[in-house]
Amino acid sequence: MSVVIRIENLSKRYRLGSIDRRMLYEDLQRRWAKLLGKEDPFAFVNESRKTGTPETKEIWALKDVNFEVRDGDVVGIIGRNGSGKSTLLKILSKITAPTEGSAMIKGRVASLLEVGTGFHPELTGRDNVYMNASILGMTKAEIDGKFDEIVDFSGVEKFIDTPVKRYSSGMMVRLAFAVAAHLDPEILIIDEVLAVGDSAFQQKCLGRMSKVAREGRTILFVSHQAAAVENLCTRGVVLENGQLKFDGTQTEAISYYVNSYTPHTGDLRERTDRGGRGQIRFTAIEFRDREGRAITSAYAGQDIDIVLHYENNAPHIVHPNLFARITIKTDLDVPVFVQSNLYTGDNLGAQVGESGAFVCRLERLPLPPSSFRLSCLICTAPLGGVVLDDLDNAAELPVEGGDFFGSGLLPSVHQGVALAAGHWSLEPSAVGGTPAKSEAACS
Numbered sequence: 001m002s003v004v005i006r007i008e009n010l011s012k013r014y015r016l017g018s019i020d021r022r023m024l025y026e027d028l029q030r031r032w033a034k035l036l037g038k039e040d041p042f043a044f045v046n047e048s049r050k051t052g053t054p055e056t057k058e059i060w061a062l063k064d065v066n067f068e069v070r071d072g073d074v075v076g077i078i079g080r081n082g083s084g085k086s087t088l089l090k091i092l093s094k095i096t097a098p099t100e101g102s103a104m105i106k107g108r109v110a111s112l113l114e115v116g117t118g119f120h121p122e123l124t125g126r127d128n129v130y131m132n133a134s135i136l137g138m139t140k141a142e143i144d145g146k147f148d149e150i151v152d153f154s155g156v157e158k159f160i161d162t163p164v165k166r167y168s169s170g171m172m173v174r175l176a177f178a179v180a181a182h183l184d185p186e187i188l189i190i191d192e193v194l195a196v197g198d199s200a201f202q203q204k205c206l207g208r209m210s211k212v213a214r215e216g217r218t219i220l221f222v223s224h225q226a227a228a229v230e231n232l233c234t235r236g237v238v239l240e241n242g243q244l245k246f247d248g249t250q251t252e253a254i255s256y257y258v259n260s261y262t263p264h265t266g267d268l269r270e271r272t273d274r275g276g277r278g279q280i281r282f283t284a285i286e287f288r289d290r291e292g293r294a295i296t297s298a299y300a301g302q303d304i305d306i307v308l309h310y311e312n313n314a315p316h317i318v319h320p321n322l323f324a325r326i327t328i329k330t331d332l333d334v335p336v337f338v339q340s341n342l343y344t345g346d347n348l349g350a351q352v353g354e355s356g357a358f359v360c361r362l363e364r365l366p367l368p369p370s371s372f373r374l375s376c377l378i379c380t381a382p383l384g385g386v387v388l389d390d391l392d393n394a395a396e397l398p399v400e401g402g403d404f405f406g407s408g409l410l411p412s413v414h415q416g417v418a419l420a421a422g423h424w425s426l427e428p429s430a431v432g433g434t435p436a437k438s439e440a441a442c443s
Contacts, residue, residue: 002106004187004218005069005092009101012062012087012242061087062242064101071107074219076229076250078257079239085222088239089113089189092220107186107218110136112177121165125156125175128164132179146182153208154178155201174201181208187218206232226254226332258331268394269311275390279314280322280352280378285395300402300410300419302365308358308376310389315354322349323382324358327375328367328397336372336417342382364404366420370413372397 030040062084069075077085090096091103093111119128129150133143151157154174156167164172180188188209209232213219223229229236229250236253238246238260246256268282286307287295298304306326325340339360341348348358358378374395380386404410404419411419 002071003068004071004106005220006104007065007067007101008103010062010065010088010091010098010103011060011100012084012091012096013058013060013099015058060242062091062098065239065242065244067237067244067247069218069220071218072216073235074213074233075221076233076236076253077220077222077239078226078229078236078253082241083239084242085239086113086191087242089191089220089222093189105187108137108183109187109189110180110183110185111189112180113189113191119164119172119176122163124163125151125160125167129160129175129179132176133183136180136183136185138183150175150178150182153181153204170201177205181205181212185217187220188212189220191222192224225334226258227334230254230332254332258333268391271391271394273392276378276387278389279312279317280388281311281313282308282376282378282389282391282394283311283355284309285374285376286357287397297398297400298365298367298402299400300365300368301404302402303361303363304365306360306362306374308360308378310356310358310378312352312354312356315352319349319352319380321347321380322352322358322388323379323385324348324360325377325379326360327377329373329375330413330417331371331373333373334417336367340382364421365399365402366404366418367397367399368410368413368416368419369399369401370417372399 033040065084065088077088079085087096089111090113091098092105093109093113095111095113119132123131129147130140130143133150134140138146151160154171154177156171156175159167159171164175167175180190190209206228209219209221213232213234219232221229221233233250236246236248236250236257237244238253238257240260245260246253248256267284274281286309287298288305288307289295290303290305292305295304308324308326323340323342325338325342327338328336330336339362341360373393374397375392376394377390378388380388401410404421
């Protein structure tokens with residue numbers, strides 16, 4: 001397969017603060033010198049800026065990124081916020097120019113980077129479909145032929161003749177994605193905009209992208225949903241602080257990304273990536289069985305206590321109540337469940353001393369054998385309150401076998417990331433006969 005995207009030594013520098021005339025002047029002078037085959041007149045200035053001194057107030061969103069994408073590749077681009085993912089897609093979409101290096105693209109590109117990009121708020125949905133599709137390269141005849149399909153896919157047919165300024169963000173992204181998806185591009189570039197839509201529309205979008213991928217087109221897909229990257233993509237690229245850290249299969253990339261943020265154990269005081277005001281800080285997380293014994297792993301169906309040790313750096317402040325929350329996630333960073341005293345009605349606060357622990361008891365742990373990650377948060381109110389501490393990937397909870405159902409049997413984590421208690425019974429058929437026999441086998 002031929003190379004359709006070649007990225008060589010790609011770098012992008014942003015100047016923090018206000019934008020002044022010098023930036024445009026320098027850019028024009030640099031481009032003019034390049035056309036004339038002369039040296040960069042600001043090479044010395046640029047070289048001095050690379051030192052990264054505080055006076056320059058500049059940041060490199062991308063730095064020396066190199067990789068190739070071949071025709072038909074479906075590439076998931078993974079990374080934390082600020083890692084350079086969106087900047088990379090904007091350069092590939094010709095929205096912004098690189099500071100250094102080059103990005104060669106061969107083929108017709110359709111991009112969906114931000115909600116309603118290219119939409120005019122005063123025009124109706126119908127007018128915006130024609131305008132946006134024309135900008136993306138479709139002829140009027142092509143738009144006429146696909147208009148009904150685009151509107152039906154978006155689900156906004158009732159409001160197609162309403163100005164889009166009255167659309168919700170979800171309606172806007174539905175229509176924008178519908179236009180981009182029906183362009184039949186050779187290269188489809190999609191940023192994390194699908195998070196705006198509801199789950200049903202997200203599944204429809206993923207289905208459409210899967211169809212595009214099966215047709216052999218190239219897709220670049222940025223998402224924080226590891227499951228979507230795993231199912232849709234065949235290759236994964238991990239960016240960190242503007243640099244390419246990993247390039248391989250999507251499964252390997254997800255594993256690299258997740259493992260690069262290994263949960264901390266023991267004393268959590270050293271964590272610098274935490275959020276919150278800091279009046280209360282988590283210092284360690286401990287797991288105990290029902291008898292109070294410390295455990296390093298749990299069993300499916302076991303009663304366990306999750307103990308969040310803390311330090312109170314402002315003991316003079318009295319909180320009428322505090323709200324603690326734990327979130328259990330899979331090793332692919334997919335949330336499984338949340339537990340909080342907000343839901344149980346248990347009162348925390350008032351008696352919080354200089355140190356202690358918040359204890360959450362989980363009865364009949366509903367997790368199959370696997371390794372899970374735990375995040376924790378403490379705040380003064382569930383909505384509009386002050387977050388005191390917020391730690392992502394604070395601990396790892398290994399779950400081994402167990403007897404959750406009382407039958408000695410357990411499904412694997414690949415069949416579901418949670419266990420549900422239940423009972424089965426046989427209900428006699430209603431008058432009029434018995435149901436037809438089924439020859440289907442279950443597994």
